[in-house]
Amino acid sequence: MEIPLSVSIITLNEERNLERCLRSVADLASEIVVVDSGSSDATEEIARRYGARFFSKQWLGNVAQNQFSFDQCKQPWVLSIDADEALSATLCDSIRQVMAAPQDGCDGWLINRRTRYLGRWMWHVWYPERRLRLVRRESSKWVGPDPHGHLEVSGPVCKLNGDLLHYTYRDLDDQFAKLISYARTTSAVKYSKGVRMNPFKLLWSPWLRFLRDMVLKSAWKEGYRGIMIAYAGAFSSFMKQAYLYELECRERETDHDPQ
Structure with missing residues (x-):
C-alpha cells in the first residue's frame, strides 16, 4: 500500500x-x-x-x-x-x-x-x-x-x-579514495571559514580517534575489520589536518623566477 x-x-x-x-x-x-x-x-x-x-x-x-x-x-x-x-x-x-x-x-x-x-x-x-x-x-x-x-x-x-x-565501500581502494575525498572537502570548507591546521590535532587527533573507535565504540569486537576501521578513522583525522596545512602552504607560496 x-x-x-x-x-x-x-x-x-x-x-x-x-x-x-x-x-x-x-x-x-x-x-x-x-x-x-x-x-x-x-x-x-x-x-x-x-x-x-x-x-x-x-x-x-x-x-x-x-x-x-x-x-x-x-x-x-x-x-x-x-x-x-x-x-x-x-x-x-x-x-x-x-x-x-x-x-x-x-x-x-x-x-x-x-x-x-x-x-x-x-x-x-x-x-x-x-x-x-x-x-x-x-x-x-x-x-x-x-x-x-x-x-x-x-x-x-x-x-x-x-x-x-x-x-558501504566496495573494497579498500574505494574506502580510502572516499576518505581522502571527504577529508579534502572538509578541510577546504573549514579553511574558507578561517580554520587553520592545529599542531595539537595534527599530532594527537589520529590517536584519539583510534582509541575512541577501538575502546569506546568497541571496534575490537569486530576482529580484524574493527582494527582496520579504527586505523582508517585515524588516517581520516590526520588527513583533515594535513590538507589544512597544505592549503596554508599554498597560500604562502610565492613564485620566483630563477636567477
Whole structure:
C-alpha cells in the first residue's frame, strides 16, 4: 500500500547499488525522486525502470544537492536515503505503521543504520548509528558543512524500529579514495571559514580517534575489520589536518623566477 511519502536519492554512477535501494522502497513510496550529477553508467535506466522522477543536475555539493532533490518532492513526508542504502523489512513495516497513524508532534524520525563492511555486518563500531532521515517536508531542510550535511527539522523527533542497511565501500581502494575525498572537502570548507591546521590535532587527533573507535565504540569486537576501521578513522583525522596545512602552504607560496 502506498503512503504519503516521497523518497529522495542523489546519485552518480550508482548502477551497482541503485536497484537494491529502489527495490526496498518500491512498494512503500508514492513517489521516488532521483537527482543525478552526470552518471555515465545505467543509473538513469534503473531509476526510470522503477518509476522514479529523474533529474539531471550539475553537482552543487552534498548539502545543496540533497536540498535540490528534497525540493522536488511533493508528498507531505520525505525519506532521504543514499543509493548504497536499503530499507530492511522491519523498517518498512515501521514506516507504514507511523504513516498510517502518525504520532502527534513527531515531525522527524530517527532511523538506525547498520553498515556492511568487507562482507560482514558491523554490530559495534558503527552501530547503533541513528540518523534523521524521515521528516515532514514542510518543516525540514538540509543543513551543515559539506561533505557531511544532515537533515534538520523544526519539530519534535521520534525513533523508528528497524535498520537502514548500508552497503558501504566496495573494497579498500574505494574506502580510502572516499576518505581522502571527504577529508579534502572538509578541510577546504573549514579553511574558507578561517580554520587553520592545529599542531595539537595534527599530532594527537589520529590517536584519539583510534582509541575512541577501538575502546569506546568497541571496534575490537569486530576482529580484524574493527582494527582496520579504527586505523582508517585515524588516517581520516590526520588527513583533515594535513590538507589544512597544505592549503596554508599554498597560500604562502610565492613564485620566483630563477636567477
